[in-house]
Amino acid sequence: MDICDSSDVLPNLGVRALVNDEQIAIYRVQGQLYAIGSIDPFSGAAVLSRGIVGDVKGQLVVASPIYKQHFNLATGVCLEEPSVRVKSYPVREIAGRVQVLV
Amino acid sequence: MKKQKIVVVGNGMVGHKFIDTLLASSNADQYQIVTIAEEPRLAYDRVQLSAYFSGSTAEDLMLTSETYYQEKGVSYKLNEKVVELKPEENCVVTASGHKETYDQLVLATGSYPFVPPVPGREQPHCLVYRTIEDLEAITASAKQSKVGVVVGGGLLGLEAANALKNLGLETHVVEFAPRLMAVQLDEGGGQVLRSKIEKLGVKVHTEKNTQEIVAGEKCRYRMIFADGNYLETDMILFSAGIRPRDELARKFGLGVGERGGIVINNYCQTTVPNIYAIGECALWSNRIFGLVAPGYQMARVAVSHITGGTEQFLGADMSTKLKLLGVEVASIGDAQARTPGALSYVYQDGINEIYKRLVLSPDGKKLIGAVLVGDSSAYGNLLQICLNHMEVPESPEQLIVPASDGQAATGLGVDALPETATICSCHDVSKGAICCAVRDGATTIGAIKSSTKAGTGCGGCVALATQVMNSELTKLGVDICTDVCEHFSYTRQELYHLVRVGNIRTFEELIEKHGRGLGCDICKPLVASILASCWNELIMKNELAHLQDTNDYFMANMQKSGTYSIVPRVAGGEITPDKLIALGMVGKKYRLYTKITGGQRIDLFGAQLEDLPAIWQELIDAGFETGHAYGKAVRTVKSCVGSTWCRYGVLDSVGMAIAIEERYKGLRAPHKLKFAVSGCTRECAEAQSKDVGVIATENGWSLYVCGNGGMKPRHADLFATGLDDQTLLKYIDRFLMFYVRTADRLQRTSVWMDNLEGGLKYLKSVIIDDKLGVGAELEKEMQMVIDAYQCEWKSTISDPEKLKRFRTFVNSNKRDNTVVFVEEREQIRPANEEEIVRFVEANELETA
Ligand code: SRM
Ligand SMILES: Cc1cc2nc3c(=O)[nH]c(=O)nc-3n(C[C@H](O)[C@H](O)[C@H](O)COP(=O)(O)OP(=O)(O)OC[C@H]3O[C@@H](n4cnc5c(N)ncnc54)[C@H](O)[C@@H]3O)c2cc1C
Ligand code: SF4
Ligand code: FES
Numbered sequence: 001m002d003i004c005d006s007s008d009v010l011p012n013l014g015v016r017a018l019v020n021d022e023q024i025a026i027y028r029v030q031g032q033l034y035a036i037g038s039i040d041p042f043s044g045a046a047v048l049s050r051g052i053v054g055d056v057k058g059q060l061v062v063a064s065p066i067y068k069q070h071f072n073l074a075t076g077v078c079l080e081e082p083s084v085r086v087k088s089y090p091v092r093e094i095a096g097r098v099q100v101l102v
Numbered sequence: 103m104k105k106q107k108i109v110v111v112g113n114g115m116v117g118h119k120f121i122d123t124l125l126a127s128s129n130a131d132q133y134q135i136v137t138i139a140e141e142p143r144l145a146y147d148r149v150q151l152s153a154y155f156s157g158s159t160a161e162d163l164m165l166t167s168e169t170y171y172q173e174k175g176v177s178y179k180l181n182e183k184v185v186e187l188k189p190e191e192n193c194v195v196t197a198s199g200h201k202e203t204y205d206q207l208v209l210a211t212g213s214y215p216f217v218p219p220v221p222g223r224e225q226p227h228c229l230v231y232r233t234i235e236d237l238e239a240i241t242a243s244a245k246q247s248k249v250g251v252v253v254g255g256g257l258l259g260l261e262a263a264n265a266l267k268n269l270g271l272e273t274h275v276v277e278f279a280p281r282l283m284a285v286q287l288d289e290g291g292g293q294v295l296r297s298k299i300e301k302l303g304v305k306v307h308t309e310k311n312t313q314e315i316v317a318g319e320k321c322r323y324r325m326i327f328a329d330g331n332y333l334e335t336d337m338i339l340f341s342a343g344i345r346p347r348d349e350l351a352r353k354f355g356l357g358v359g360e361r362g363g364i365v366i367n368n369y370c371q372t373t374v375p376n377i378y379a380i381g382e383c384a385l386w387s388n389r390i391f392g393l394v395a396p397g398y399q400m401a402r403v404a405v406s407h408i409t410g411g412t413e414q415f416l417g418a419d420m421s422t423k424l425k426l427l428g429v430e431v432a433s434i435g436d437a438q439a440r441t442p443g444a445l446s447y448v449y450q451d452g453i454n455e456i457y458k459r460l461v462l463s464p465d466g467k468k469l470i471g472a473v474l475v476g477d478s479s480a481y482g483n484l485l486q487i488c489l490n491h492m493e494v495p496e497s498p499e500q501l502i503v504p505a506s507d508g509q510a511a512t513g514l515g516v517d518a519l520p521e522t523a524t525i526c527s528c529h530d531v532s533k534g535a536i537c538c539a540v541r542d543g544a545t546t547i548g549a550i551k552s553s554t555k556a557g558t559g560c561g562g563c564v565a566l567a568t569q570v571m572n573s574e575l576t577k578l579g580v581d582i583c584t585d586v587c588e589h590f591s592y593t594r595q596e597l598y599h600l601v602r603v604g605n606i607r608t609f610e611e612l613i614e615k616h617g618r619g620l621g622c623d624i625c626k627p628l629v630a631s632i633l634a635s636c637w638n639e640l641i642m643k644n645e646l647a648h649l650q651d652t653n654d655y656f657m658a659n660m661q662k663s664g665t666y667s668i669v670p671r672v673a674g675g676e677i678t679p680d681k682l683i684a685l686g687m688v689g690k691k692y693r694l695y696t697k698i699t700g701g702q703r704i705d706l707f708g709a710q711l712e713d714l715p716a717i718w719q720e721l722i723d724a725g726f727e728t729g730h731a732y733g734k735a736v737r738t739v740k741s742c743v744g745s746t747w748c749r750y751g752v753l754d755s756v757g758m759a760i761a762i763e764e765r766y767k768g769l770r771a772p773h774k775l776k777f778a779v780s781g782c783t784r785e786c787a788e789a790q791s792k793d794v795g796v797i798a799t800e801n802g803w804s805l806y807v808c809g810n811g812g813m814k815p816r817h818a819d820l821f822a823t824g825l826d827d828q829t830l831l832k833y834i835d836r837f838l839m840f841y842v843r844t845a846d847r848l849q850r851t852s853v854w855m856d857n858l859e860g861g862l863k864y865l866k867s868v869i870i871d872d873k874l875g876v877g878a879e880l881e882k883e884m885q886m887v888i889d890a891y892q893c894e895w896k897s898t899i900s901d902p903e904k905l906k907r908f909r910t911f912v913n914s915n916k917r918d919n920t921v922v923f924v925e926e927r928e929q930i931r932p933a934n935e936e937e938i939v940r941f942v943e944a945n946e947l948e949t950a
Contacts, residue, residue: 004912012648013907018914026912029620039920041156044935045664046920050652054622056588057548063623065652065660070623077162083153085162 003098009033014049014062019102024089025049026098027073029060033093034073035100037086040064041078048086108408109194109204110137111184111350116381116397117210118145118165123405125174133408135176136202138194140183141233144168149394149560154237155265163234187354189374194350206376206408209351209364210401213344213382213392218253222315227322227337231262240339244269247336249321251275253312254341255282260426262341263304267427274305274333276325278342281308286422286433290448291473294457298429298476307333344392346383359385368414369407370400378404391418395527395559402530419489419527423474423481423562432478435488436461436471444470449502451476458502460484460494467493474502482566490523516569525567528559533570540574547571548588586847587624590617594772594847598632607637608645627651628847631734634770635842636883638890640897641770642904653732656908657894658714661707663921663932666714668694668706669731670721671767674741674759674779675702684724692717695929701738701776703729708930710921712910718895727767727893734848735770736777739763740788744781744798751781753798758827759787762796765831768891769838769884772845772854776811790818793851794834799823803830807837807865810852819855819862822870832881836869839880 003017009028016038017024025038025048038048043066051062056079061070070079076088090101108124110117121135146163154163171178179196186195193203215230217223227243230236244250250266252259255277266273275282281292282299296306311328318324321334346363350356357365357373363385370378370386380400382392391397396418406413423432439446443464450457454476461471469488474481480502487494487501494501521534531554539553547568551557557564584593590613592600597612606612609629613621621629630649634641641647641654653659658666670685685704689696692713694706709717718728730736739762742748744755759779769775778789779796788811789795795806801824809818822833845854858864867873898904910918922941923930933941 002913008906008912010644010648015912016910018911018916021919023911023918023920043662043664044920045662046918047652047660047664050655050660050664052623052626052651053620053648054589054626055620056622060620061622066662066664068623075162077158082162083150083156083158085157087157 001100001102003100006093006096006098009098012053014051014053016046016049017100019100022087022102023049024100024102025062026091026100027053027062029053029073033091033098034060035089035091036062036071036073036076037088039086040066040069041084041086042067042069105132105134106205107134107136107203108206108208109202110135110208110210111194112210112212112347112381112383113137113139113141113145113178114210114212114381115145115148115165115394116212116401117208119398120208120210120380120401120404121171121176122166123402124408125176127405127409129409136204137171137176137178138182138184138196138202139178139180141235142181143234144171144178144180146234148232151231151234151237152261152265154234155241155268160234184350187350187356189354189356189377192376204376206378208404209372209377209379209383210381211347211350211383213346213390215340216343216345217340218312218342220312220315222323223338223340225315225323228315228340229337230340231258231265237265240265240337241269243337244271247271247322249274249335250337250339251325251333251335252339252341254343255279255306255308256285256341256343257283257422257424257426258344259341260299262339263299264427266339267302267304271337272305273303274307274335275299276310276312276327276333277306277308278311279308282306283431283433286437286473287431287475288438288459288473290450290459291431291433291437291457291475294450294455294475295426295429295431298455299427302427302429304427344382344390346385346390348383348385351379351383359388363390366400366415368403368416370404370415371407378407380404386415387417389417391420393418393420393422395530396420398528399530419485419524421485421488421527423478430474430476430478432472432474432481434472434481434485435469437473439471441470447499447502449499460498460502462494462498466498469494469498469501472502482563486519486523486525486566490520492518516566516573519570525570526554526556526559526563528563529555531556531567536567536570537574540571541578544571545575545580586628587622589613589619589621589625592616594628594632595844597629598636598843601629601632601636607633607639609633609649610645621649623651624847627654627734630654631770631772634735635887638768638770638887640892640894642894642898642907647907656711656714657728657732657898658709659732661932664918665707665921665932666709666711667731668709668714668717668721669699669703669729670726671729671763672703672738673763673767674739674756676741676756676760677704681724681726684721684726688717688720688724691720693923693930695931701731702740703738705731708923708932710910710918711908712917715899715905715908719899722893722896722899728895730768733770734773735768736763736766736775738776740776740778740792742780742786744779748781750784751798752800753781753803755779755781755787755796755798758796758798758803758830761827762794762831762834765888766834766838768894769842769887771838771842773848773850775838775851791815792818794837796830802826805830805833808851808855810850812850814852816852816856821862821866833869835884836877836880837865839884840865840868840876843880 014025014027023038023046026035039046051065053062060073076086078084145165182196184194185197250271251274252263255275263275314326318334322336326332348358348364351364352358364379366384381397403413403415421434439461445462447460456476459473472484523533544550544553556567585591626649695708699705739759741756741759745751776792777794778787778792780787780789791809791811795818797804803825804823805821806818807821810816922933922938924933
């Protein structure tokens with residue numbers, strides 16, 4: 001699924017995309033793109049694209065801005081409660097466009 | 103030397119633990135390890151099995167990998183069941199006819215779910231809950247079902263019920279006994295648990311003995327009970343207990359118990375000395391241990407025995423702490439007070455549905471059991487008191503009664519625990535071992551976890567392990583680690599100096615020179631705040647933007663539904679009618695909830711991301727600026743009406759409040775800053791509860807500092823009296839900049855003061871007497887911040903590139919459909935969960 005222009009996804013700043021009713025957060029970290037579900041399972045709010053990204057214990061993560069749990073950008077697994085996870089999606093960049101497989 | 107060959111039958115949690123422990127032992131290279139597994143994959147975390155339903159994959163649950171086994175030279179066979187055991191030939195045979203000889207054999211075959219012999223139990227959609235394949239079957243069956251029944255109201259049954267509920271089924275639990283979790287809980291605890299679970303929508307039927315499963319009328323099946331009643335359901339999950347898998351032992355002459363289980367001695371040997379049994383299949387002293395921690399203990403003992411050690415298995419504690427359907431439940435020792443003469447204390451909170459029971463020895467001195475339902479926070483503490491046979495405090499009820507205000511909970515502190523006390527039962531780590539690790543340099547809980555493994559199983563012991571670590575650190579005279587996070591080995595104050603002295607302007611420069619990694623949600627906003635305090639550049643500049651918390655990034659305060667609030671600055675609380683009208687118009691136009699705040703301004707709640715720029719455009723046109731209600735920054739200066747109108751007022755408090763607010767607006771600090779100015783000693787502006795309070799007197803202004811409302815109120819300290827306007831501002835300049843320089847992350851001025859060595863006296867000497875000679879510097883730094891001020895919102899809306907950030911979706915103009923409002927008292931409010939469900943259903947009908 002074609003999402004947006006490469007220039008729309010700035011380093012370390014998430015954006016949100018809507019693909020058939022699914023809200024997807026897309027990030028660019030160290031040149032690499034990541035895509036996970038944007039709905040924070042703890043609050044139910046669609047806010048993960050608005051969290052701070054970084055690394056915690058060697059994993060690339062985003063911190064939910066509501067209650068601050070961390071989610072692994074590659075797998076969507078929550079670091080604090082590994083039984084909780086959001087979906088992760090394959091994402092790629094082709095000819096200056098960002099595409100997500102849903 | 104020829105290697106000894108060890109064959110492990112079953113690669114479940116315990117079998118794998120055995121292999122892992124053996125590999126880690128010092129003479130691992132003397133053994134050749136072979137494991138034969140019936141399941142199609144190597145060991146996975148069965149304890150976390152239910153996570154599969156919340157999206158974890160088989161991959162996530164794996165405890166090991168084929169690559170790891172290959173690297174370590176462990177041979178394995180998957181999908182192979184051992185069907186024959188020939189002790190006299192020292193060999194086993196698998197279903198496919200493969201023969202494997204051994205020097206030592208380890209049976210780690212676990213257990214199987216017990217299905218009561220009810221006629222009709224073998225039909226499709228009658229399932230159990232043990233393996234990943236079981237879960238796949240449950241998911242498939244749930245797709246074709248509306249109603250699900252779990253047979254068995256024990257620990258696993260309730261976990262299964264949770265799974266069914268999450269799969270969207272109408273869920274019932276059918277239990278033979280008169281209460282839930284009959285093994286772990288007493289009557290009272292069972293009742294509270296039941297009522298909590300029923301509130302969650304799971305129907306509980308106790309004292310029901312299923313006699314037959316026949317075809318149903320409304321559902322696929324009908325379960326007929328011994329009392330003549332029935333229940334209709336589309337699927338049935340049996341979770342009525344476990345039975346040890348002792349078939350091999352039974353068939354091939356090893357000792358087994360009357361009610362099952364492979365008999366073992368203290369070294370985990372079966373009746374044949376070179377055959378061991380460990381985990382749920384083993385029977386020690388006539389007991390089966392259906393939890394993973396005792397199994398792990400057995401694995402260690404077996405390894406020790408094989409490698410010539412002397413460790414013994416002497417039983418294990420079966421206390422448990424769990425979260426079932428979100429309800430905290432814990433059971434310790436003799437929970438049901440079966441010990442003759444045992445005494446009990448019961449605490450019951452009918453409103454919050456909390457039940458706690460202490461069971462004491464007949465002399466009332468020792469704790470021998472406990473039940474906690476609804477609040478298990480006391481678990482760690484109670485378990486330690488129980489396991490270590492410690493004397494309970496004089497009034498034992500304190501251990502379960504909630505701490506009253508201001509009083510710390512009266513546990514026996516970690517210092518009272520003996521060195522041998524087990525802190526982590528999953529990995530059998532004692533207090534002594536943790537202290538030892540601390541002395542060897544493990545000073546964070548992360549380091550403790552990796553060096554001792556404590557806390558890496560169920561995670562239940564992390565709080566306690568942290569307490570032990572901190573207590574040991576304090577004893578060693580080590581400051582408890584004050585690094586801001588894993589990316590910087592500095593305190594906030596040190597980072598501040600590095601930024602100032604090195605004239606550092608970006609996070610990237612700082613982390614490259616003084617840190618490591620990429621940063622995180624702790625250090626990024628912290629550094630953003632320091633950079634802002636020092637240089638006051640616009641926070642939405644591209645280099646700084648990714649450091650900001652969402653509130654600062656979007657310059658609005660995020661609410662629980664992901665919407666934002668808007669609080670324009672109303673300096674001193676003074677506002678013209680025209681501005682009031684403008685606020686009203688904006689609130690109406692964008693349908694925002696409007697409220698007067700406790701800070702004398704007006705908050706507009708419920709704005710969606712994409713509307714923020716338009717709203718702010720209108721506010722700025724009406725003469726407003728941002729109020730920084732979202733930042734760790736100067737908030738409001740509250741004022742009373744003062745001498746202008748009030749018959750008692752001695753100075754113009756409103757005028758001074760506005761002057762102060764205009765001067766410091768936009769200053770970012772370790773935490774938020776609040777001010778107030780009162781026109782006389784009646785103190786209508788409550789200045790003595792603010793970070794900076796100013797009160798007018800006949801002789802000039804009195805300055806108060808370090809007050810706080812909020813969670814832990816603190817009265818401000820009187821700092822100086824009889825000040826003229828100029829001196830007042832000079833002192834505030836210095837005070838604020840000194841706080842910015844030296845406070846910790848998220849430390850309000852009140853806490854900063856309470857931790858400041860030398861306290862108020864020292865602070866006065868720095869600010870008033872300029873003892874450190876930094877007064878002029880502090881004023882200069884403040885002037886720089888003041889000069890650099892710009893309204894962030896104004897700058898943002900004049901930059902089209904920045905406005906892109908406020909798009910809800912990069913690829914669509916739709917609005918966020920997770921945001922739903924309803925009306926109450928003529929304004930909007932966020933819908934609650936129930937209302938959202940209704941809303942979604944109504945919408946689906948409409949679009950259908
Ligand atoms: C809107 C308001 C309540 C109201 O309806 O009146 C409010 C709302 C919030 N307060 Fe407050 N506080 C408000 C006045 C206060 C006051 C009263 C005052 O300032 O006179 C206090 C006690 C005084 C004090 O701070 O010492 C107060 C003590 C807190 C605290 C506890 C601080 C502490 O030191 O213990 C927090 C939590 C924090 O900052 O970490 C907090 C945090 C919050 C947050 C930001 C919580 C959050 O992160 O979402 C709330 C934001 C709501 C939103 O979505 O906008 N709010 N809050 C008030 C806004 C004032 C303003 O105009 O800026
Ligand atoms: C849903 C669920 C939740 C749980 N929650 C908890 C909890 O919160 N806390 C806790 O302490 N415990 C919990 N348990 C129990 C815990 O999982 C077990 O105590 C633990 O898995 C026992 O390990 P084991 O190696 O003895 O058995 P298993 O993990 O069952 O491993 C035995 C393995 O041997 C294989 N096997 C059997 N016979 C043969 C044969 N003849 N040939 C080859 N292979 C064979 C089996 O297929 C299996 O893979 C839970 C269990 C379940 C099912
Ligand atoms: S503090 Fe004094 S001046 Fe201000 S309103 Fe109250 S009584 Fe009047
Ligand atoms: S007790 Fe389970 S991890 Fe420590």
